[in-house]
Amino acid sequence: MAHLLSTTCSLDVSSSNKMHFKSINQCSTPIPTSFNMGISFSPLKKLSSQRKKSAQYVVRASAVSMSQEATNQNDSGSQQSTDAASTRKKVMVIGGDGYCGWATALHLSNKGYEVAIVDNLIRRLFDHQLGLDSLTPISSIHNRIRRWKSLTGKDIQLFVGDICDFDFLAEAFKSFEPDAVVHFGEQRSAPYSMIDRSRAVFTQHNNVIGTLNVLFAIKEFREECHLVKLGTMGEYGTPNIDIEEGFITITHNGRTDTLPYPKQASSFYHLSKVHDSHNIAFTCKAWGIRATDLNQGVVYGVRTDETAMHEDLVNRLDYDAVFGTALNRFCVQAAVGHPLTVYGKGGQTRGYLDIRDTVQCVEIAIANPANPGEFRVFNQFTEQFSVNELAALVTKAGEKLGLEVKTISVPNPRVEAEEHYYNAKHTKLIELGLQPHLLSDSLLDSLLNFAVQYKDRVDTKQIMPSVSWKKIGAKPKTVAA
């Protein structure tokens, strides 16, 4: 793990919505790479000596006391899981405490997969360091898992640690023995990666080395394990030709070949995913790894069937300018009466999908694994929108709810095309059975109502963009509270 961030680093926005940076030189405290949990847990029974070593990282939801009613449910649940254990696929969800990861872990558990979450909880630390918070109050990962167990009787194992620490990852692999690994465990914000040199380096180190470690763990311990890796549509950029799903057939000087589609990422974060894709493709060829790269678009929404079951299971919803993404941000902005922040001309077009489709797509990829040695790429989105189109949809939906919604054009903090051709294929997941939840009035209504419900938690100072692609420098950045 790169030793780049410290709890003394902070990044805030002043009341004038301008970012005031002051340099700091105390960014030296390493982020802990793993935690020996200071709470009670039950060590795995019948552990081999090797496995015993990993017990410090393992927390079982069943280790905590629960209500009598829940305990009764657990009893029957345990019985069911024992009966089904021999046939159930084991899925390790790396990054299972994050926005997409948490929803996916619950969905897979609900569908009968045996799930383990691997997470170093660093997403929560980023919020603490930057003075940000989810719109929705979220429970600790331990409470989340306990609540899931008490409601459904289903266990989710938890391994708290850093996948950049190979020893930790190796123990998690040997202990859980996954049939599939879903890898969401990356720093996923483009603006975060563009704050300063240390965040750029952290993002690429964390993402590229973490993925390399997962590849080595599969090779060493679970050769048959299918890697389902979250990539991004941003790997392709915005070329002036149609975007294919991973590969393009080119005829050049009379010869024809099918080659990886050209990559033109536009942030250090998006570039980290390009590097991952190359490493994964290489190891599929060299070692026979089976992998699916899910080039996901921008995700919106917050509720899934499972996270809606109890307030302890509620997912995070980011609206700030570092981690919040376009449509979610616009809904929160509309709810609090902040003008919608269209960057530049607003013609930036991307692929979008509902979080309910993220969980569905991952499940489809797991249920239909790649062959040994195959590097598959699926473009994971359901519809294309420009930023202006999103703003118009939110304005219309807001007006129906009696909200007065205005839009402003904000000087674009990013370096990106603001008017461009965009036509990306996305047929492979549909062919495998994806039934998309297209953006509808009712989804926008419910997202807006959700935002209105929690609007008192909104810190409006976090809305305007504060990270500039052009101004990034080597100097560590922070601001006074």
Ligand SMILES: O=c1ccn([C@@H]2O[C@H](COP(=O)(O)OP(=O)(O)O[C@H]3O[C@H](CS(=O)(=O)O)[C@@H](O)[C@H](O)[C@H]3O)[C@@H](O)[C@H]2O)c(=O)[nH]1
């Ligand atoms: O208030 C805003 C926020 C964003 N944008 C614009 O909306 C577009 C999308 O930005 P975003 O912040 O919603 O999404 P992005 O930074 O691209 O990243 C998000 O979506 C990516 C998929 S994709 O965009 O690369 O297809 C994922 O990989 C990332 O993890 C996720 O954070 C950009 O052109 C951006 O300039 C605005 O105009 N106003």
